[in-house]
Amino acid sequence: MTRTLFHGGTVYDGTLAEPGEADIVVEDGRIVEVGRGLDGDERIDCTGKWISPGFIDSHVHVMVDGIDILRMMGTPFSLSFYEAAENLRKTLDVGITTVRDASGADLGVKEALERGLIAGPRLQIAISMISQTGGHGDDWQACGAHVPLFVDHPGRPGGVIDGPEEARKKVRELIRMGADVIKVATSGGVLSPRDDPRHAHLRDDEIAMIVSEAQAAGISVMSHAQATDGIKAAIRNGVRSIEHGIYLDDEAIEMMLSEGTWLVPTLHAPRAVIARAAAGAALPPAVVEKAHMVQAAHDDSIRRAHEAGVKIAMGTDCGVGKHGTNLDELGFMREVGMSSVEALHATTQSAAQLLGIDHDRGRIAEGQRADLVVLDGSPDDIEGLAHRVRGVYQDGALVSGEPSAGSAA
Structure with missing residues (x-):
């Protein structure tokens, strides 16, 4: 040998x-x-x-490469799968050998990688994000039309639910479709049209049901959680990682330490939205306004969480910004107080521990x-x-x- x-x-x-x-x-x-x-x-x-x-990126969206609503509306449905192959290649070229797709990629994309049909990082998939009506995953626009970031198809269902029983069924559906992790939105967000990132979404019984069903299948739950109360609800009900964590207060940080909850900062994301808007991307004014609103609070929250000793795994939200820029996140981590070795650890061993693959890589x-x-x-x-x-x-x-x-x- x-x-x-x-x-x-x-x-x-x-x-x-x-x-x-x-x-x-x-x-x-x-x-x-x-x-x-x-x-x-x-x-x-x-x-x-x-x-x-x-390197490991714990939060990407390989089916998109920079948000531009008008461009996406004019893009043929199947083209996104070919674009995903290019996005995966760009990601691999900068040394990222494993990613967790936080919604968008389906089982076919994962199998194409595993069969060697396309080149890219090893892939874990969430498929779709579970959201309440009017939440971060609800694509209803004020004109009355639905303009989805990810169009529903037989391998990628819509994720909007209301109530524990709908939550139970949706988790089981995603697991049947091959999800490696379940993603839930416990707050509003920046890119969604009709919500506020400072507001908590879903109630405890809904989140608890999602976590219970995921755990029964031996997988974990990641939570898009920006609002303080939404972060606390996710931690309280056993979610494994908080994605974004924009409005962390001292109590939320203490809860994360007590429960061993991971933080995936995605400092890249609001910066990418602001940069995309400045470059002329077609983004609603409310989205750009929210990106500017959250950035300072986001940086401060991650700084305080790091100082307190919260476990941090690197994630970028690339897809919101361009793939291949993933390693910029390490520089942003330095800006909020992490040392070089701490930032590197976040994108290697710590990220592997979060994804449950530290026995392997x-x-x-x-x-x-x-x-x-x-x-x-x-x-x-x-x-x-x-x-x-x-x-x-x-x-x-x-x-x-x-x-x-x-x-x-």
């Missing part, structure tokens, strides 16, 4: 430990040794570079899957990281990058 040696680089292992020089040996898609002075049948020279576990250690990224520079510097990616590996095989920057010599 061929031993592939990654030699001479600085290794960031996915934990909070400081990076150090080490060799990595890969056999049959797995890391079998990490240390100094190792040997191999094939050698990849990483001198002057550093190596990380494959997220670290550079013996037995872990050899999903690796080789980069120029130093792990202390995470600015402009995407432009420094030189080789991306899945199961030890080069899947993106120039052969001279990553293949066996």
Whole structure:
């Protein structure tokens, strides 16, 4: 069996430990040794570079690539699946080897990746977001028409429910369709037309039913939760991760610490909406106004949660913004007080723990899957990281990058 040696680089292992020089040996898609002075049948020279576990983005939407309502209305339905293939490729090219799609992608997209029909990160899917009438997932517009972000189809049902029994049935339907995680909206949001991100949505009995049905199937629940009361309702009823967490107060932070709830900040998202609007994207004025309204509160909430010790996993909401810009999130994390190694940990081991895959990936250690990224520079510097990616590996095989920057010599 061929031993592939990654030699001479600085290794960031996915934990909070400081990076150090080490060799990595890969056999049959797995890391079998990490240390100094190792040997191999094939050698990849990483001198002057550093190596990380494959990055993980815990919150993306691969079926869209930047929100523009008029453009989306003029896009043929099936085109989004071809665009998803391109979005997945862009994501892989910046070193992200696993993503969790927070609604939009269906089982067919996941199977296309698993069969090797398209290239991209490993994928977990939520399929559709569960929302109340008038909530973040309700696409009704004031003109009386429905303008969906994701059109319903046989593999992706609508997610609007009211009451515990409708919630129960919707979770079971999504699980039947292949959902790896259930997503619920426990507050309003920025992109939705007729709600307020400061308002809580769904009642405790509805959220509790969603969590109970998901747990019965052995999967977890992620919550779009921006409003303070919506965040607390999600935590109180056993949701595993709070997505966005814009209006966290001290009590909500203490609840997250007590329950071990993860936070997926998506600092990228409001910035992307503002940038898209400035570039001329067709977005309703109310959406742009909400994006400006939430950004300062969002940054402050994530800063305070980090200082308190809340578990953080990197997620971007790319799809709202452009795919391939995912690693900008690490810089935004630095801006709210996280160190470089903490930001890297959030997109490696911590994200793997959130997704329930830490037994398989997220670290550079013996037995872990050899999903690796080789980069120029130093792990202390995470600015402009995407432009420094030189080789991306899945199961030890080069899947993106120039052969001279990553293949066996």
